[in-house]
Amino acid sequence: MPSDSHPISAVDRALVVLATLAQQGRAMTAVELMDKTQLSQSTLYRQLASLKRWGFVLEMEGCYAPGPLSLQLALGFDMASHLVQHARADMIVLAQQSQESVGLVVAVNGQAICIDMIESRQALRCSFEKGRSVPLQKGASAKCLLAHLPAGAISASLETTADQPGQPLADVLAELSAIRKVGFVVSDGEVDPGVWGVSAPLFGMGKRALGVLTLMAPSVRVHGKHSPLIQMTVVTAARISRSLSTQ
Numbered sequence: 001m002p003s004d005s006h007p008i009s010a011v012d013r014a015l016v017v018l019a020t021l022a023q024q025g026r027a028m029t030a031v032e033l034m035d036k037t038q039l040s041q042s043t044l045y046r047q048l049a050s051l052k053r054w055g056f057v058l059e060m061e062g063c064y065a066p067g068p069l070s071l072q073l074a075l076g077f078d079m080a081s082h083l084v085q086h087a088r089a090d091m092i093v094l095a096q097q098s099q100e101s102v103g104l105v106v107a108v109n110g111q112a113i114c115i116d117m118i119e120s121r122q123a124l125r126c127s128f129e130k131g132r133s134v135p136l137q138k139g140a141s142a143k144c145l146l147a148h149l150p151a152g153a154i155s156a157s158l159e160t161t162a163d164q165p166g167q168p169l170a171d172v173l174a175e176l177s178a179i180r181k182v183g184f185v186v187s188d189g190e191v192d193p194g195v196w197g198v199s200a201p202l203f204g205m206g207k208r209a210l211g212v213l214t215l216m217a218p219s220v221r222v223h224g225k226h227s228p229l230i231q232m233t234v235v236t237a238a239r240i241s242r243s244l245s246t247q
Contacts, residue, residue, distance in 0.1 A: 013039060014047045018056060018070070023111065023133050027063035074131075083210055084116045086243045087202065091118045091213070094236045098215055098229055101126050105199070106211040107145040110136055110157055115211075126195050126216040139191035141214045144199035147179035148209035184234050186226070188219055196222045198230050200237035204244040213237040 020036045021028060028036075034044055048064060051057035055069035087104050095102045095118040104116040111133040119125060136146045136157050146157060158172060167175070179185050184200045191197075197216040204210045215233045222229060 017047045021066050027065040087240045090236050090240050100217040103214045105141040112142040112145050124218050140185040140187040140197040140199035144185040144212040147176040148201045194219050198233045200234045203241040
């Protein structure tokens with residue numbers, strides 16, 4: 001997150017606060033917000049006061065959370081989102097065929113964000129809910145998104161994690177190249193223990209990657225079903241991509 005020493009405007013600082021609250025997915029104390037945003041106490045409280053006046057933030061017992069106006073923005077996004085509109089019908093069919101949860105995930109500022117979710121009707125199901133975000137590092141959705149970003153965006157994303165333990169850079173780049181060739185990614189327990197997932201890219205006009213379609217299920221339920229679930233997901237993603245590329 002930007003710090004006070006950076007030449008950013010008050011609007012930027014307010015958006016940093018909102019983005020932090022959205023990414024954490026829970027109410028946060030001022031101390032937690034200062035730690036995450038790197039804003040000083042005085043600057044943070046100024047932004048919170050303004051956001052509260054406008055209804056973007058609510059304060060509850062010393063903690064802060066997205067307010068009702070944020071919900072209105074989310075509703076407007078659902079109604080206007082081109083990607084959601086084109087993907088939802090096929091997502092519903094895939095969820096019914098597979099009897100598992102199906103998510104629509106996009107990359108924003110180094111995060112994989114779930115913008116739509118069709119939940120499995122089974123009692124034991126995954127808990128990756130709409131609005132949740134995770135870094136572009138682990139898991140089928142994140143890796144598939146990262147693999148299909150422009151080269152400059154891939155480099156920038158990998159630079160932010162260069163100081164963290166993990167695969168050598170050459171191995172990561174080779175893995176991303178393999179993902180692009182194969183056309184899908186499978187992961188098991190990389191983000192949430194006991195959760196298996198497969199992701200396939202969604203392309204718009206000019207073969208520009210717009211997001212990924214992810215089917216997720218409890219690992220214990222997919223033994224012996226990997227191939228058909230992968231095939232269902234890849235075929236559905238191709239169908240959505242055809243729809244997107246003709247608009």
